Amino acid sequence: MKKLLTLLTLLPLTLLAHMNIAVSYPYIGALTKTIGGEHITTTVLAQGNWDPHFIIPRPSLITKVRNADALIMNGGQLEIGWLPPLLNRAGNPKTAPSAPTFLNLSHHIELIHKPKDVDRKDGDVHPDGNPHFHLDPQNILHLAKVIKEFLISIDAVDKEVYEKNYATFATMWQAKMREWEQKMGDKKGLKVIQFHDNLAYFNKAYGLVNIGTIEPLPGIPPSSKHTMNTIELIQKENPCCILHDVYHSTKTADFIADKTGIKIILMPHDIEALESIDNLGALFDHLTSAIK
Amino acid sequence: MKKIVLSSMVCAALIYGADVLPVEKRTFDQSKFIPDISLVMDASYVDRNVKDAEVGHLEVPGVAHGLLGSHAHGGDEHATYNADNGFNLNYAELVLSSSVDPFFTMDGVFHFSENGVHVEELFFTSNALGHGTRVKGGKFNSNFGYLNEQHHHAWDFADMPLVYEAFLGMHGLNEKGAQIQWTAPIPFYFMAGLEVLQGENEQMFGKEEMEMVDNAYAPTATEEIAGSDGVSMVIAYIKASHDIGNTTLLGGLSYAQGDSRIDHIDEHEAEEGHAFSGDAKLYGADFVVLHQLDSYSSIKWQSEYLQRELDGTQYAYNATSGDLMQPTMLKEQGGLYSQLIYTHDKNWRMGVRYDTILKNDVTNNGSDVEQPSGLDKYTAMIEYHTSEFARFRLQYSHDNAMFNEDGEREKIDTIILQANISIGAHAAHSF
Structure with missing residues (x-):
């Protein structure tokens, strides 16, 4: 009888405890799953091989938000073009930005490159700063902690599980970070070119210096004039390589490489960006081995 | 002396004025609460092979007249988009939106044109009910079909599909009322919606009282067709x-259902114009396929079929005697559009559209009224986007659906160069 009673009181708790958490990008899904373990299911909205700025708000995503118990987003205006209409149509108060079950990760990170003046003549700028902060492994560790605290705040019953999962992850990640630090040790001061400055945090973490982008301004496709300037810049500054994202066409980069002999290295920005990258560790393993 | 006092006062005022406190130190500053604001302009250059004076009098036989150009209606000068040959300023769309409190958001969409300001949409939305339910109240574009909810600048062509424009007019189903939508708690997207609306569509629905004389040339009495008060239209859909x-x-x-009052009758112009009073039903089926090639490139196929039934009485003056004729009238009409859009990259998009009215059965006092066939239209467009915020579109259309007042087909060729530019808050379009 006593057993039955405990079972009965625990039953709704366990039902509550299993949460379905919608997240905007795969890296958030991986982190959340690592901390949440068996107590949560994650539903990732954006595909990792897509440009994170441009996600088509397919109706199936409305259903995913509608069925979520909580939502974790990157923030820093990375989702501005696609997430608001999904939240608006889902009819789910748990995913409203004012809800305690809503987490905007960018509010917990010091963003870099915050523009002093915001004007669209400078391209499609992010007024809060560069939002691609997850590509610094130190930030990943910090975000894991933020997510752990978030999960505890909405499900205090499983606090110990989340604490334990976080501790395990932190130990593993710190060891990994030392390994990556070592691998990147001789890359400090290396000059690089990118398509869009989405490796700003990675570059900062390992001392790489971004000297230019193939797009003339954020969100503005390459122009021939700017491409000629980039070629000149490469000839003058002699950067090691073009660190190219996986979702823009490498057409312009190929042209530049053809003229200057510079190497093009594909740099995945998230899990699933390349087929071989199926977890967060693999993402940074790849990034830190890419520049030879 | 006066001068000195005056100039020192001016100086003091200037110094005082120049000493503006920074935003964070202003005690009662509320600038952080300014809603998201955006302004969209739509302008065009039009080259049409029909004169402006004529184009407003053209009609889709049995279906609608006055679709193109500008005309005076009820004392207002009223212009459709891209009305005139040459330059057109279609509108400046001002959008304001913000959270009201934890339970509501509010959106306002205002069209400023040279003729005045039009409240395109003004509504509040709430997700607070939960369980996948969203409620909306105010004035808004109905979610009937696929295209109807979208604003003009989100369309893939500079003009509305023929069947929409012919049945519902250029604003589509844009009504005052309330909406409730429910998304099902299942693994795939299923949504059901219900809207209760005032029902004031100029082309098809309506409930206003109408007045006309019994004879246009020698009126002896006034005929009154009673209107109805309150809500007169219901729309339901599943997606x-x-x-x-x-x-x-x-x-x-x-599905949409409502009262119908179309008042285009005028005893001073007895030969043209008519009025209609009765019931209207509109059925719609839409289908969209979008294949994404990569982040920036896609192919989209979009088709909609609309069918309507207008059942009631038509009022028109006999051109010779001037007598008011009141035959029963049944219109069963259907049409579709189908369009294919290819998005090449962030700069280039192109597409084609086919429009047709394929069912046009009109019965007057029980006998069929023959209507011409071949009411179709072909359109092609190409767009260049300098950024997400600016788009230039070149569109060509060949329209076989328009007839002049003598009942002769007027083939219309139109070239439209459209500029659509926006500033302010970042627009996020739904699927």
Whole structure:
């Protein structure tokens, strides 16, 4: 009888405890799953091989938000073009930005490159700063902690599980970070070119210096004039390589490489960006081995 | 002395004025609460092979007249988009939106044109009920079909599909009322919606009282056709979607029902114009397939079929005697559009559209009224986007659906160069 009673009181708790958490990008899904373990299911909205700025708000995503118990987003205006209409149509108060079950990760990170003046003549700028902060492994560790605290705040019953999962992850990640630090040790001061400055945090973490982008301004496709300037810049500054994202066409980069002999290295920005990258560790393993 | 006092006062005022406190130190500063604001302009250059004076009098036989150009209606000068040859300023759309409190958001969409300001939409929305339910109240574009909810600047062509424009006019189903939508708690997208609306569509629905004389040339009495008070229109729809890899399928079925009053009668112009009073039903089926090639490139196929039934009495003056004729009238009409859009990259998009009215059965006092066939239209467009915020579109259309007042077909060739530019808050379009 006593057993039955405990079972009965625990039953709704366990039902509550299993949460379905919608997240905007795969890296958030991986982190959340690592901390949440068996107590949560994650539903990732954006595909990792897509440009994170441009996600088509397919109706199936409305259903995913509608069925979520909580939502974790990157923030820093990375989702501005696609997430608001999904939240608006889902009819789910748990995913409203004012809800305690809503987490905007960018509010917990010091963003870099915050523009002093915001004007669209400078391209499609992010007024809060560069939002691609997850590509610094130190930030990943910090975000894991933020997510752990978030999960505890909405499900205090499983606090110990989340604490334990976080501790395990932190130990593993710190060891990994030392390994990556070592691998990147001789890359400090290396000059690089990118398509869009989405490796700003990675570059900062390992001392790489971004000297230019193939797009003339954020969100503005390459122009021939700017491409000629980039070629000149490469000839003058002699950067090691073009660190190219996986979702823009490498057409312009190929042209530049053809003229200057510079190497093009594909740099995945998230899990699933390349087929071989199926977890967060693999993402940074790849990034830190890419520049030879 | 006066001068000195005056100039020192001016100086003091200037110094005082120059000493503006920074935003964070202003005690009662509320600038952080300014809603998201955006302004969209739409302007065009039009080259049409029909004169402006004529184009407003053209009609889709049995279906609608006065679709193109500008005309005076009820004392207001009223212009459709891209009305005139040469330059057109179609509108400046001002959008304001913000959270009201934790339970509501509010959106206002205002069209400023040279003729005045039009409240395009003004509504509040709430997700607070939960369980996948969203409620909306105010004035808004109905979610009937696929295209109807979208604003003009989100369309893939500079003009509305023929069947929409002919049945519903250039604003579509844009009504005052309330809406409730529910998304089902199942693994794929299924949404059902219900709207209760005032029912004031100029082309098809309406409930206003109408007055006309019994004879246009020698009036002896006034005929009054009673209107109805309150809500007169109901719209319901279901939509479902499924993904297959990078392909998204979306389909919907919609139904609208309401009173119908069309008042285009005038005893001073007895030969043309008519009025209609009765019941109107509109059925819609829509189907969209979007295949994503990569982040910036996609192919989208979008089709909608609309069918309507207008059942009631038509009022028109006999051109010779001037007598008011009141035959019973039944119109069963259907049409579709189908369009294919290819998005090449962030700069280039192109597309084609086919429009047709394929059912046009009009019965007057029980006998069929023959209507011409071949009411169709072909359109092609190409767009260049300098950024997400500026788009230039070149569109060509060949329209076989328009007839002049003598009942002769007027083939219309139109070239439109459209500029659509926006500033302010970042627009996020839904699927």
